[in-house]
Amino acid sequence: MRISLRAAALASVAVLAAAGCSGTADPTTTGGAGPLAGQSLEVAGTWSGTEQESFQQVLDAFATKTGATVKYTSGGDDLAALINSRLAGGSPPDVALIPQPGVVNEFARKGAIKELTGEAATAVAANFSPAWQQLGSVDGKLYGVYFKVANKSVVWYRTDKFAEAGVQPPATWEDFVKVTKTLADAGISPMAVPGGDGWTLTDWFENVYLRVGGSENYDKLSRHEIAWTDPTVVQTLQLLGQYWGDAKAVQGGAKGAVQLKFTQSIADVFGEKPQSAMLFEGDFVAAEINKLGKVKVGEGAKFFDWPAVNGSKPAVVTAGDQAVAFKDSPAAQQLIAFLASPEAAKIMAAKGGFLSANKNLDTKAYPDPTTVALAESVVKADLLRFDLSDLTPQTFGGGTGASMWRLLQDFLTNPADPAGTAAKLEAAAKKDFGGK
Amino acid sequence: MTRASEPVGEVVTAVAVHGSQAPVDGQTPTAAPRADRPGAPGARSARREGQPWKDKLTSVWFLAPAVIVLLTLVAYPIVYTVWLSLHSSDGASFVGIDNYVRMFTAPETRHAIVNNIVWVVVAPSLVTAMGLVFAVLIERVRLASVFKAVVFMPMAISFLAAGVTFRMVYDESPDRGLLNAAVVTVHDAFSPPSQYFGARPRDGAPLTEAAGGFETTATTGTTVLMPLVGLPQDRVPADAVPAAAPPGGGLAGVVWLDFTPGGGGTAGVIDPVERGLPAITVQALRDGAVVATTQTGPDGRFAFAGLADGGYTVRLSPDNFTAPFNGVTWLGPSLVTPSIILAYIWIWAGFAMVLITAGLSAIPRDALEAARVDGASEWQVFRRVTVPLVRPVLVVVLVTLTINVLKIFDLVMVLAPESSQDDANVIALQMYRVSFGGGLDFGLGSALGVLLFLLVLPAMLFNIRRMRREQR
């Protein structure tokens, strides 16, 4: 998830602005001959640095193929504000890659983004599973294609610690608890819970909730159509509370966990002085493990899918950047069609640190088997849900001090009262969802 | 620069300490001549009486840029903020004093206000006290100017950089955090952790916890099995050998690590590779009193010699399991505000020190010596002579710091971790959070802004009075 504390604030003020400011102007790719020769396109996204460089190559390929001129603008964390002000000034980018579905919904309802038709729609239908098509739709109309996605339903572990304790990656919640206990018996701290970063706790909640409450309740809860005092929520909190409340299970106990930052937790599991055996967070942990350079992903560090609860089917909590078109031009539609193609995904996949939801992408495109496995579980999942906290209002799930983050941190510190926490979440939701 | 450096002394004199001088390099101040100020009545009549209109016109050109900026970006916004504070979050409807009521009743804002009060009461006086102590100390040391430069240096860096710096100082882990490393080193010097901390009985074993140790009951003639788990293999002493159950007779037993490396062992059974735990103190108790004490051997065996037959409580003494001290959670909910105040002292002590040093250098030496000759101790001299004489400077320092502390923002925002930011919250931070940090509640935000404004009003009056006094 991209944490954007100020995005909403800036967006609102930016709306006041008559004309917009533009982002950094980045290298423009000039096309040659082709069907779109002479046309120019602007693409906006949050990426910068290496990601931007990789994406630039995708755009280059499009330019070479079609002859269009493509310019990339980076909006960083304030992409929504940038687009808002550009819309106010009447010059939105042709295409934007937006990480927040809530923002996309808003644009769709305002009519700012265009429905995907023609070859763009064909490309999406051909390359994406129904679950992904549904995530790209608002009110039944297709607007977006998920170009880059995340798999947030994996638990990373150290193979040496698992071997030392003689345990295997668990498939069910019961096994997960057993593995945890065996690790503790072996004198190994089982799990690092980076409660210092509230968003990681929301991911814990979402994964358990998707399995306990099921997809329908998950959707309803994300729109606050069922209360946070619902029995499924309480049951989820009970499971989490039992796990978190065991001082032997969590590194440093609850008090230590709530001080632990996410980056530090990666080092505490996969760094020079390993303390714990497991860490839960998305596929992006792999890049950080590689950066530390102490164990190799796929050898010393592996992952298992989030365990099933009460026989739940394989499910994935996901996040991703969605490409949407702000102009109804053939060029924009063609670019979206290109982004939906395996060809585009392949270029980015080869760079690493990238997962595609494109089912026709040959997994050979990924640099290593771990990435392949991470991507496969996203592509094949029948039950796929977007990160719930990203679907809720910002004050509830989207930033430092947000209610859900804070209340789950409190719950981590003192998990004795799941029903009480559920009631507090409901009270906060009533306020943050604007009385809906 | 001689000519130029003199009037600067005057600036400091006029603005900050009026009557004392405060450069770090300690040069003696020389006040610029003040006698024939143009503002004095005598000077006024001597000016070009013929062209008052021209003066007025020129003054417009000189003043207009600054005044326009101040009116549009400072003065008018104050009025607008007051207006906003009486309206709903989007400014659409008039809500009277609702925002103010909410400000004092909502737990988050009330907490921020309370914290700000703590800051105002504690921080300025601590900084001033620290500055006073430093100022008195450096009067007697050789490299005073070096020390002054070191202590003043934090004033140059941003609160953000200071926050990053102190995040490291306060790091939770004694391996990384400077403060916890120091605290733990000192603590461990007096009470080191035991060899077997973290070890606990295997679930299902008939051992119960008692005051940090583990105990079970047994009668003579039986073998007491005491399986422990939760101990990493690398903390088993090197001299340990595979455990073996003692032969029956007397009161005897075995303490061993009931975990087969790589898994596969049976719980509660001494598997072949499982090692005994040597040098554990074992006590035998009867009717709550210790009647015998022994230690386990390399194979984990222990035996009490010469006990009368009967039932005993066998206890693994708690001092085998003393947990290591892991340091203090400096940035946890309870200590976060004091910790941030400590960082604040680090930043501002130099400021107080330099001003007070200047005040001290203005004290007539004979007053101190006279007191010393009268037989007063150094402490008495300090209390009775020094402090009263520098009191005006202390007041200026206190007022300045109070204004500064009321507006404290960056340091709290950067230093307080997310999980305890609510516990460390202050008015300025809460104002930012409700109006820009996702809340978008411009009504409440404005009310908090107005509150801050009201709180600094006394300081504003203090400044104006001081300025008017100096005018004369």
Next chain:
Amino acid sequence: MSVDIDTRVPDLVPAGVAPTGPPRRSLVSRLVGRLGSTAVNVVVAVLGVFWLAPVVGLAVASLRTTADNSSTGWWTVLTEPSRLTLDNYAALMRNESVLHSLWNTVLITVPSTVLVVVLGALAAYALAWIEFPGRDWLFVLIVALIVVPVQVAIIPDAKLFGSLGVYGSIAAVIAFHVAFGLPFAIFLLRNFFLAIPKDLLEAARMDGGRDFTIFRRVVLPIGWPAIASLAIFQFLWVWNDLLVALVFATSDNAPITYTLREQMRAFSSNVDVIGPGAFLSMVVPLVVFFAFQRYFVQGVLAGSVK
């Protein structure tokens, strides 16, 4: 340099004191003083180390790898100095967002400082040397504005900038800094200008100088030290600011403080960027501090009333 107590004692023995008194006292007090001053020297040295340790820690940490920083404390380099590396700085030099924001800091700080000094000096001159009705009242009002917290103006100013279409731009950040820097600048310079000997100005007027000429030829050169102090203070104030940047700058136009804070929050938070970044952001203020210590201290002391 402060005065050494020991050398002063003999000077201060009053002539009229009974002959038996001084030698005894003086001997004792010298002994006590010697002992005490060693202790005091030690205490002060220890305190100095305390004050330096956090900054040294940051500096050292910025020279260690992420893996090292996340496993051991910076002081372990004392035993293993070979683990120090410049890699983080090399990486920082390739990190566009940090470099860009460092440049933004310069783009914001320099104009803010220059504008405050220029507008402040003009107004201060008028308030000090030009007669006009309401002058004193205007000055009192400006003094009153010195302590006004920015919180009481940020929302309206954000709206104002929004309606002018400059919200988020560097210009908006500068404008806000100038507005909140001016009251103090005017106050400081006006007091200083008042202290300029009247004869100098009168002489210039006699020579037929107009106000602007006098301002440029007489007041500015003499006022240089005060202007230097003010400029240094304003420079640091803006350089180190976080709040104004958070409210008024978009990430493209954001200064280094803002970007480092973003880095601290981001989930893939780069310890290896924050350390050297923070240290780099401190370098300029520290250089200013050590190069212009005297003006620096005076600027900060004077400006502390804000």
